[in-house]
Amino acid sequence: MQSLRTVGRNFAAHPLTRDGQLGAWARFVAWHLRSRLSSEVVVPWIGGQRLVVRPGMTGATGNLYYGLHEFMSMGLILHFLRAGDLFLDAGANVGTYTVLASGVCRARTVAIEADSDTVRDLARNVEINGLQELVTIEVLALGPEDGEVMFTTGLGAMNQVVSERRAGVRIVPQKTLDHVVGDGQPALLKLDVENYEDQVLQGSIEVLKKPSLKVVALEATSDWSTKLFADLGFERAFYDPFTRILQREPNKLAFSDGKWTRSNEFFVRDWDFVEERVKTAKPITVLGRSF
Secondary structure (H helix, E strand, C coil), X not given: CHXXXXXXXXXXXXXXXXXXXXXXXXXXXXXXXXXXXXXXXXXXXXXXXXXXXXXXCHHHHHHHHXXXXXXXXXXXXXXXXXXXXXXXXXXXXXXXXXXXXXXXXXXXXXXXXCCHHHHHHHHHHHHHCCCCCCEEEEECEECCCCEEEEEECCCHHHCCEECCCCCCEEEEEEECHHHHHCCCCCCEEEECCCCCHHHHHHCCHHHHHCCCCCEEEECCCCHHHHHHHHHCCCEXXXXXXXXXXXXXXXXXXXXXXCEECXXXXXXXXXXXXXXXXXXXXXXXXXXXXXX
């Protein structure tokens, strides 16, 4: 019962379901019924793309309920990226951001994921949408140096680098993002690595210096990383996909009943360029709403 209350609170807080909670509950119930009948469910998603979803894929199932689970960051990516851009999906998990970037925006994507089991789901979502020519999958962890690290298994989107060997932990290769990207010229970096952001950024200095890189979206920051972004010319940004307003102060969309709703943090360089891109992007339609 407590878990259902939590689901209800999330439906009431999310920007895409605040005014359509009954529809969200209907999608929630439909998913749980379908997932009991099949180990793999293929569902239609944004822009004609599809998602292959299985029970336990918490990040992916959120997109079924909300349309776009992480609305502000996914909205920014959909409005900013263009065909031919290079998108770095660091911590790609099962590929929801990859499908948006390459399937909807037609950007080239380097999808980086360390867990080999999760990579099979990532590759399945790339394959079912016919995105093999646009997506390169790197099976490794990112970090401050090349080598090996211990990485959890079986935790889905919560898999992460750990410091000690225990049950459910395997050794995986680690590379710096600088090594992975090389001469590539990325336009946007999404970084979601479960409390390993600073270590990844330590191995990403040359990528962050590239003039082509305009937007970084990441799950968590520290005093060190915030200073790093400022030193490299990035400004903290907040984005409202409904209005396409990019601003330097938190927007009303980000809050519900005074509480911050889940979203990545954004850092933007070349503000005017990014602002013009999001304003001139083609509209997207999610759950019957175009923005």
